[in-house]
Amino acid sequence: MEITKHVHLLEAMKGSYVYLILGEEPVLIDTGLKSKFSSLESSLQALGMRFEDIAHIILTHQDVDHIGNAKALKAASKATLWSSVEDKPYIQGERKGTGVRKMIQTLLKVDHPTIDQTFAPGQRIGDLEVIPSPGHTPGHVCLLYHDVLLAGDLVKTSRGKVSPSPNFLASDKEALRRSIREVAKLSFDYICPAHGEPVRGHSLFDLML
Numbered sequence: 001m002e003i004t005k006h007v008h009l010l011e012a013m014k015g016s017y018v019y020l021i022l023g024e025e026p027v028l029i030d031t032g033l034k035s036k037f038s039s040l041e042s043s044l045q046a047l048g049m050r051f052e053d054i055a056h057i058i059l060t061h062q063d064v065d066h067i068g069n070a071k072a073l074k075a076a077s078k079a080t081l082w083s084s085v086e087d088k089p090y091i092q093g094e095r096k097g098t099g100v101r102k103m104i105q106t107l108l109k110v111d112h113p114t115i116d117q118t119f120a121p122g123q124r125i126g127d128l129e130v131i132p133s134p135g136h137t138p139g140h141v142c143l144l145y146h147d148v149l150l151a152g153d154l155v156k157t158s159r160g161k162v163s164p165s166p167n168f169l170a171s172d173k174e175a176l177r178r179s180i181r182e183v184a185k186l187s188f189d190y191i192c193p194a195h196g197e198p199v200r201g202h203s204l205f206d207l208m209l
C-alpha cells in the first residue's frame with residue numbers, strides 16, 4: 001500500500017511492518033521476522049522489485065522482529081546494511097539483550113547479519129534523515145522522509161491512536177519519554193510505526209506529550 005508518494009507499507013509483513021521508500025534509490029526500513037521471508041519477497045515482487053534493486057537496508061534497532069531477514073536480504077541484494085553504533089553489537093550477535101529481550105531472543109532465533117555502515121551524527125541516506133531516538137533500545141532511530149515519520153518502535157498505533165512503545169520493552173524508560181518529546185518537535189504529517197497501522201496528523205503524536 002502506498003501511504004504517500006514513494007512510501008510503501010508492505011502489508012504482508014503485518015505484525016512488524018517493513019516500509020519501502022522508492023525515492024531516487026530504493027531503501028528498505030527494517031526486515032521483519034525471519035519466518036516471513038517469503039512474504040517479504042512476494043511483497044517486493046508485487047511492486048515490480050527484485051532483492052537486487054534494494055540499495056540500502058536501514059535497521060531502526062536490534063529487535064528480532066526487525067532484523068530477522070537482514071542477513072538473507074543482504075546476501076540476495078548487495079544492499080548496504082545500516083544500524084546505529086549502539087545496537088550494532090546486538091544485531092551482529094556479539095552481545096545479548098537482558099530481561100524480556102533476552103527471552104524473546106532465545107525464542108526467536110535469527111541469523112545475525114554484519115552491519116556495513118553505522119550512522120554518523122546528522123546522517124542522511126538519500127532523502128532520509130536519521131533521527132536518533134534512544135529508549136526502546138540504546139541505539140533506536142526513527143527516520144524522517146519529507147512529511148513521513150518512520151517511527152520504528154518509538155511509538156505504536158492502535159485504532160487511530162498513537163502511544164509510546166511499552167515500558168517493559170524499554171532499555172531506558174526516561175530516555176524513551178525524552179525521545180518522544182524530541183521527535184514531537186519535528187515536522188511530519190504521517191506516522192508510520194512497525195506495530196500498528198500508519199496514521200495521519202502530527203496532533204495524534206502530540207496527544208502523548
Ligand SMILES: [Zn+2]
Pocket residue numbers: 061063136153
Ligand atoms: Zn523493538
